[in-house]
Amino acid sequence: MASFRFVHAADLHLDTPFDGLARVAPHVAQVLRDASLQAFDALIELVQERDAAFLLLAGDLYDGAERGVRAQLRLHAGLRRLAERGVPSFLVHGNHDPMEEGWSALDGFPAEVTVFGSDAVGSVPVLRDGECLATVHGRSYAVRETCENLALGFARGDAPGLHIGLLHCNVGGAREHAPYSPCTQEELIRARLDYWALGHVHGHQVVRAGEPWIVYPGNLQGRSLRSVERGPKGACVVEVESGRVMRVDHVALDRVRFAELELSLPEQGDLADLEAALREAGEALHRGQDGRALVLRAVLTGRAPLHAAVARPGVCETLLAGLREAAAEVRPVLWWDALEDRSRAPLDRPAILARDDFSAALLREHERAAADANAPPGLPAEVYEPLERLTSPWLPAPDATSWAAERAEAEQLALDALEQLRESEEARG
Numbered sequence: 001m002a003s004f005r006f007v008h009a010a011d012l013h014l015d016t017p018f019d020g021l022a023r024v025a026p027h028v029a030q031v032l033r034d035a036s037l038q039a040f041d042a043l044i045e046l047v048q049e050r051d052a053a054f055l056l057l058a059g060d061l062y063d064g065a066e067r068g069v070r071a072q073l074r075l076h077a078g079l080r081r082l083a084e085r086g087v088p089s090f091l092v093h094g095n096h097d098p099m100e101e102g103w104s105a106l107d108g109f110p111a112e113v114t115v116f117g118s119d120a121v122g123s124v125p126v127l128r129d130g131e132c133l134a135t136v137h138g139r140s141y142a143v144r145e146t147c148e149n150l151a152l153g154f155a156r157g158d159a160p161g162l163h164i165g166l167l168h169c170n171v172g173g174a175r176e177h178a179p180y181s182p183c184t185q186e187e188l189i190r191a192r193l194d195y196w197a198l199g200h201v202h203g204h205q206v207v208r209a210g211e212p213w214i215v216y217p218g219n220l221q222g223r224s225l226r227s228v229e230r231g232p233k234g235a236c237v238v239e240v241e242s243g244r245v246m247r248v249d250h251v252a253l254d255r256v257r258f259a260e261l262e263l264s265l266p267e268q269g270d271l272a273d274l275e276a277a278l279r280e281a282g283e284a285l286h287r288g289q290d291g292r293a294l295v296l297r298a299v300l301t302g303r304a305p306l307h308a309a310v311a312r313p314g315v316c317e318t319l320l321a322g323l324r325e326a327a328a329e330v331r332p333v334l335w336w337d338a339l340e341d342r343s344r345a346p347l348d349r350p351a352i353l354a355r356d357d358f359s360a361a362l363l364r365e366h367e368r369a370a371a372d373a374n375a376p377p378g379l380p381a382e383v384y385e386p387l388e389r390l391t392s393p394w395l396p397a398p399d400a401t402s403w404a405a406e407r408a409e410a411e412q413l414a415l416d417a418l419e420q421l422r423e424s425e426e427a428r429g
Helices: 019-024 026-049 069-084 187-188 271-287 315-326 349-353 357-372 382-393 400-428
Strands: 002-009 053-060 091-092 113-115 122-128 131-138 163-170 195-199 203-207 213-216 236-240 244-252 258-263 293-301 333-340
Touching: 002 026, 019 026, 026 069, 026 258, 026 293, 053 163, 053 195, 053 258, 069 091, 091 131, 091 163, 131 315, 195 271, 213 236, 213 244, 258 271, 271 293, 271 315, 315 333, 349 357, 357 400
Parallel strands: 002 053, 053 091, 091 113, 131 163, 163 195, 195 213, 258 293, 293 333
Antiparallel strands: 002 236, 122 131, 203 213, 236 244
16 A cells, blocks of 8 residues: 655635735735735645645635636746646646636646536546556536535545545534535545645644545635634645555645734833834744745734723724834835724722622622632632542632632623623613
8 A cells, every 4th residue: 555645725715816805005016916926835745845646635726706817827837837747736726726727828737637517527537557556537517606514415436445425515503604515524524535635724634544534625715814814824745655544734835824913902111112012922923934925814802991081082093004014115015904802991890899789799609609718719618628539530629819810811701791781771771
């Protein structure tokens, strides 16, 4: 049984236009448009550097039916480079680039490139020196709104070697993505394949590790500040030993990274101090991206007297403009996309304790628990002791310091929720 490796990528969204950002910062939008193409170039280099036996592309190669000429030419050039080295590529189309919608500026791909059709599942062997390394089974979307469970058409054949399913789908109903070609893990397992090379979900996920492996590599390049688009983006290098998938390594290939920076308001200082703290934190995060450009959203949190100044009309907008101006010459690009204020005014504990409401009751109960020296969590012995017996075999015994910290955090979370509800009711009158 052969040992080899292959590369699995998906959701390239080549030449994404970033129209909204283009109106605010054209130079940043252009960096992002180029980033998707540069990430694809890095993917081709990865295939060559790792001496991969083949490349799998699991849909949404383009961002939409318009399929820009730049994107088509770049895709064709990259796959041609691999073909010239004898490395085959296999691809399917997804909801963003369905086969029956859009247009093509090209007559076709080299013979080493397999584009699976949309009518039925196709199966193509991968041969090396007369040996069948693998069989790739794949099916494309015909139209964008493909809600049929395409996974049901996949099944292992009689050919030797690894059997791989190549599909753009939503396993288990991931809520952050449209329910195109929905399926379940159980349905994928029943096909008796060895590896499912999936696309559609933009966050890298190993849904199942082994018999079969079910893997989303995530998209090749982040596209926004949504949580699923933040952090490292890239492709998976899959190691096969003696005919079995042994390891899946995610390799970052993105050229621009999206991130969220959370900063708690300082207890002391003014707006100038806050701006300086934001700049320092953003620049430190930028330096940690290994030479990548960074698109950043900052979120202000915590309770401090400075909240009153931050909450004034226009202050966050002015701070954001200053951050952008200070970063204008930073290379690679550091773009402050937004500044959100989620901070709150400091709590007046004596004033709350003087009230007769849930918040006051919460503080009094917390003080009672903190003063209870008999049990670290401040729970009655009849509650605490059975819990301690149940958890002692697999959890370390709690100490007074850790319980005090956890009590304080729980108090703060509960008090924040109660006070926010109270403020909302007062605002409604």
